[in-house]
Structures are given as C-alpha cells and as structure tokens.
Amino acid sequence: MSTAITVPEDLREGDNEGVITAWLVDDGHQVSQGDLVAEVMVEKAQYEIEAPAAGRLAITKQEDEVVAKGTTIASLDA
Amino acid sequence: MAGPLDISSMSLQRPTVEEGLVAEEGLLERVCQGETSLGWLAWSPTDRALVMPRRHERLAGFPEARKRLAAMDWPVLFRATGGTPVPQSPAVVNLALALRCRVGGSAAHLEWGYRRLGDPWCDWLGDLGVGDADLGPAPGAYCDGRFNVRIGGRKLVGTAQRWRRVRGCRDMALLVHGAMQVDDTPEALVAVVNTFQAAIDDPQRFRAGSHVALREILPELPLASAIPNLVERLMTWRVPLEADPER
Numbered sequence: 001m002s003t004a005i006t007v008p009e010d011l012r013e014g015d016n017e018g019v020i021t022a023w024l025v026d027d028g029h030q031v032s033q034g035d036l037v038a039e040v041m042v043e044k045a046q047y048e049i050e051a052p053a054a055g056r057l058a059i060t061k062q063e064d065e066v067v068a069k070g071t072t073i074a075s076l077d078a
Numbered sequence: 079m080a081g082p083l084d085i086s087s088m089s090l091q092r093p094t095v096e097e098g099l100v101a102e103e104g105l106l107e108r109v110c111q112g113e114t115s116l117g118w119l120a121w122s123p124t125d126r127a128l129v130m131p132r133r134h135e136r137l138a139g140f141p142e143a144r145k146r147l148a149a150m151d152w153p154v155l156f157r158a159t160g161g162t163p164v165p166q167s168p169a170v171v172n173l174a175l176a177l178r179c180r181v182g183g184s185a186a187h188l189e190w191g192y193r194r195l196g197d198p199w200c201d202w203l204g205d206l207g208v209g210d211a212d213l214g215p216a217p218g219a220y221c222d223g224r225f226n227v228r229i230g231g232r233k234l235v236g237t238a239q240r241w242r243r244v245r246g247c248r249d250m251a252l253l254v255h256g257a258m259q260v261d262d263t264p265e266a267l268v269a270v271v272n273t274f275q276a277a278i279d280d281p282q283r284f285r286a287g288s289h290v291a292l293r294e295i296l297p298e299l300p301l302a303s304a305i306p307n308l309v310e311r312l313m314t315w316r317v318p319l320e321a322d323p324e325r
Binding site for chain 2: 022041042043044048
C-alpha cells in the first residue's frame with residue numbers, strides 16, 4: 001500500500017507556488033507516522049511536512065523544485 | 079548576554095544573533111509542545127551576522143561567500159524562517175510571535191499570520207505619527223515579500239514565518255517574525271547583502287532607496303518605552319472573529 005505526501009492545501013489562499021527547501025529524510029529510508037520529512041517554502045513561510053503514515057520514503061520532487069498546492073512530492077510504501 | 083533570555087518579557091532583550099535565533103526556535107517549540115498558545119520575544123542583537131535559510135548553503139559559491147563575509151566581520155548564520163539573506167546587527171530590532179492556530183475554516187493562515195504581526199505594527203507606527211505605514215512589497219529591497227511593513231513604500235520591517243504541527247493534534251504552531259531597521263543607514267546594510275550577492279555570482283543587486291530606517295522618520299523615539307508598547311499591541315491584537323484561527 002502506498003500513501004502520498006502532498007503539499008498542504010489548507011494553509012494559504014491563492015495559487016502561489018512553493019519550493020521544496022529540504023528533505024529531512026533520505027530517499028528509501030523508513031519513517032514513522034508523524035516524522036518530519038520535508039520543508040516547503042511559500043512566500044517566506046517555511047512549512048514542515050510530516051509523514052502521514054509509516055513506510056519507506058520514495059521522493060518524487062527534489063530539493064529546489066517548484067511545487068503547487070496539492071502536489072505529490074513523495075510516497076510512503078508500507 | 080549575561081543570562082538566559084527572558085522569553086515573553088515586554089522589554090527588549092539583548093542577546094547575540096545566535097542566541098536570539100535559538101530563543102525564537104524555543105518559542106515555537108513551546109507552542110508545539112502545548113506549553114502555551116501564545117509567546118513573544120523582542121530582541122536586538124549585541125553582535126552582527128548575515129542570516130539566511132539553510133538552503134543557501136547549497137549554492138555553488140556559498141563557501142567562498144561565507145569566507146568573504148567572515149573576513150568583513152559579518153559571519154553567516156542560518157534561521158528557521160523563510161526568505162533570503164538579511165543582516166542582523168545592533169541597528170535591528172526583532173519581534174517574534176509564536177501562536178497556536180486551528181487548521182481549516184475560512185482563515186487563510188499564511189496571509190493571516192502576516193497580518194497578525196503587520197497590522198498592529200502599522201497601527202503602532204500610526205500612533206507615533208507615521209501616517210503612511212502599510213503592508214506591501216518593496217521592489218529593490220533585499221528579502222522582499224508581499225507583507226513588509228512599509229513607510230512611504232519603503233521597507234521598514236521584513237517578515238517571515240515558520241509552521242509546525244502541534245504535537246498530537248491537528249492544530250498548527252506559527253512563528254511569525256519581523257526585523258525592523260532602527261539605526262544605521264540602509265546603505266550600510268544593503269551593502270552587506272550585495273557583497274554576498276556578488277560573492278555567490280548572483281547578478282541581482284538591492285537598492286538602499288527601497289529601505290528606510292526608523293530613525294530617519296522618528297529620530298527622537300525612546301526605544302526603551304516604545305518597544306514594550308509595540309509588544310503589548312502585538313499580544314493583544316485581535317482580528318475579526320470570523321477570520322481568527324486562534325479562536
């Protein structure tokens with residue numbers, strides 16, 4: 001089973017894009033639900049993104065890539 | 079600094095830049111741990127540094143730029159909030175608010191967070207007789223954004239945020255920070271950022287004319303009494319209920 005990690009949609013208005021500023025866990029590593037996995041910056045605001053489930057991290061968007069709200073940036077494979 | 083920072087004091091604290099940044103992180107962590115739903119810190123550093131998000135460390139020219147700045151007695155430090163390089167020095171007063179917020183509802187949190195800091199700041203300036211303070215961009219300013227506190231369109235206060243989940247629930251913790259140039263000339267601080275820009279081979283240069291220092295507008299302002307008044311406004315400011323995620 002795979003769970004998507006997405007850029008939150010409920011923390012800002014408008015369609016301003018953000019950028020992935022850091023992955024805090026390496027690709028392929030195991031994480032627990034609630035672990036901090038990434039940071040995304042939008043309009044000088046840094047958001048910490050948590051793992052929504054436990055699993056092995058498969059990163060699909062790299063650091064410094066531009067991302068929109070709701071974009072899947074990684075998946076967690078249980 | 080003689081002792082630990084007095085977090086949530088009304089008075090202006092005088093730590094080093096590094097101590098101030100650590101204290102702001104601690105403020106956010108207290109909200110995340112559920113120890114408080116509102117915290118604040120007013121501080122002005124005793125030393126100086128060029129402060130930026132850690133992602134700048136990945137720039138190809140960063141090691142050389144760091145060396146060049148260090149040789150000018152402007153060490154590079156990293157901060158938790160977003161944006162681009164900003165000089166910190168005794169000429170700068172920082173105010174940070176940490177808040178617990180509900181997610182969902184009609185509030186737009188990023189914009190709300192900036193207004194939660196910026197609106198009372200403009201109000202404070204208005205009461206000091208500054209008639210043209212507002213929030214907005216300042217093209218040509220370093221670390222520009224949509225929510226600077228401006229005087230006459232020039233950047234007085236740069237703002238930035240960090241969001242983190244409150245432990246064990248859906249609420250979010252927000253750290254919103256403002257850095258206000260009080261003393262020194264805009265030329266002096268802009269020159270530091272432009273030195274960094276040149277060192278990393280970025281052609282963008284910033285303009286002193288896009289910035290303003292508070293002393294240019296209010297040369298006689300007694301900071302020791304004015305800052306606690308600003309802090310009190312920030313603590314007690316309420317936005318309309320329907321848009322208030324603190325509620």
